[in-house]
Amino acid sequence: MYKNIESGPGKIFLSQIKTPQVGLHNFDKKELSKLSQSLNDLKYNLALPIVSLSDEEDKFFLMTGLPIYESAIKSGLEQIWVFLIAHKKHEVEKLIEQFALQSKLNDQVIDSEDIKNFVEFLNNPESILTKIRGRGEKYAKKIESKRPYNSAEDIQKQLGPKQSLYWLTAYKEWKNQS
Incomplete structure (x- = not known):
């Protein structure tokens, strides 16, 4: 058959x-x-x-x-x-x-332009960090207190590799929906 x-x-x-x-x-x-x-x-x-x-x-x-x-x-x-x-x-x-x-393991690819925009977003005092789904006020304050960030490596060093990756993927998802 x-x-x-x-x-x-x-x-x-x-x-x-x-x-x-x-x-x-x-x-x-x-x-x-x-x-x-x-x-x-x-x-x-x-x-x-x-x-x-x-x-x-x-x-x-x-x-x-x-x-x-x-x-x-x-x-x-x-x-x-x-x-x-x-x-x-x-x-x-x-x-x-x-x-x-x-x-x-088939997540969306994050390219250098995404990272550049993410660093700019985190460094911008006008950015409302809590607009990103799943990101709360407490962690947004922590990010604000550690500004400025010079690179993705700097973000990883300041926030930890796991949290910075969570933020980056949530940021990209939010940008794609905006």
């Missing part, structure tokens, strides 16, 4: 996807609404849910990406991009852990 199917990305019809018998879990309704609007505007998805083979011909089990699937339905899409792993569901469940690990 599936002799010629290989693992890899592909576009399939939503009607070919078998989902769990449960509805959406506790997903943030605001995020889901934004996702639905994005799918409606783009007409395709950028993140690839994982699907596996089922016993039915031309049907696939949804293994990850239930919010993407639900938002695609809400947006009226007929097809979405998926990553098909050409194995049965019970075999794919073992691979999901590896997928999660690799996904964590």
